[in-house]
Amino acid sequence: MxxxxxxxxxxxxxxxxxxxxxxxxxxxxxxxxxxxxxxxxxxxxxxxxxxxxxxxxxxxxxxxxxxxxxxxxxxxxGKTDLETCLKNNPFLKEPAADTKKLYVAFVSTVLRSDSINDLKMSQVKPDEASVDGNKIYIKYAVGAGKTRFDQKYIEKKLNVTATIRNWNTVTQLLKMYEEF
Missing domain, CATH: 3.30.70.1280 (SP0830-like domains)
Structure with a gap:
């Protein structure tokens, strides 16, 4: 496998x-x-x-x-996690979505549906996020280097292990998965 x-x-x-x-x-x-x-x-x-x-x-x-x-x-x-990213990322559905500002945080456990409340997004505005199972879709207003909404913030608020990948990496990893 x-x-x-x-x-x-x-x-x-x-x-x-x-x-x-x-x-x-x-x-x-x-x-x-x-x-x-x-x-x-x-x-x-x-x-x-x-x-x-x-x-x-x-x-x-x-x-x-x-x-x-x-x-x-x-x-x-798993491969289905990456496929789900492509289907369920709400920020891709926005007109003129800027994929350079889109990221996905992969977390070590499936999150509760109300976990978005635990993230206290008002503290990191204007960045945005959406929780989906073991993924958090992120749209940075300026960029990943200029935000408080990083992996450490997510781990502290949700008590999970998290790692973040940019949208280009997510799509490349899915292409590689499909080659196996």
Whole structure:
């Protein structure tokens, strides 16, 4: 079964540096097959007999700590998660949607339907968000680099592990998933 593992916080601003080739070799050495990475920010496809996504994520997290000494949260998502992003992102339905301002936060658990209230969006206006299962669709007013509504904010308000990807990355990852 193919899993997409989103590693949070590697190769960002000189912290938690992991070369993708070294990561690939490490994951292959512990039994994952067809390991493929996409860009340096921690998007890794693995093929495994293990069907449980959480078990795959835990195994990868442990191995990264052993091999590289970094405590790296891992969120594992399926192909249907990415397909749902394309269908359900409410910000894509807006006229003249600017995909450069669209992001998706993937979280470690399915959120309650009223989780949007817990995010206290009035504190991060004019940024906008919409909750959908284990995803939060985000539309930044200015950009991801100039907001308080980041992964740390989401994790603190919802008590989850979260990692954010821009819209271009989400669409590229789905294309890669379709090639498996």
């Amino acid at each position: 193919v899993h997409l593992c989103l590693l949070r916080g590697i190769n960002v601003s000189g912290h938690n540096i992991i070369k993708m080739e070294a990561l690939k070799t490490t994951l292959e050495a512990i039994g994952f097959q067809n390991v493929q990475t996409y860009i340096q920010s921690g998007n890794v496809f693995v093929d495994s007999e293990e069907e449980n996504a959480a078990a795959v994520g835990f195994k990868i997290k442990q191995e990264i700590f052993k091999a590289f000494g970094h405590e790296v949260p891992v969120v594992v998502i």
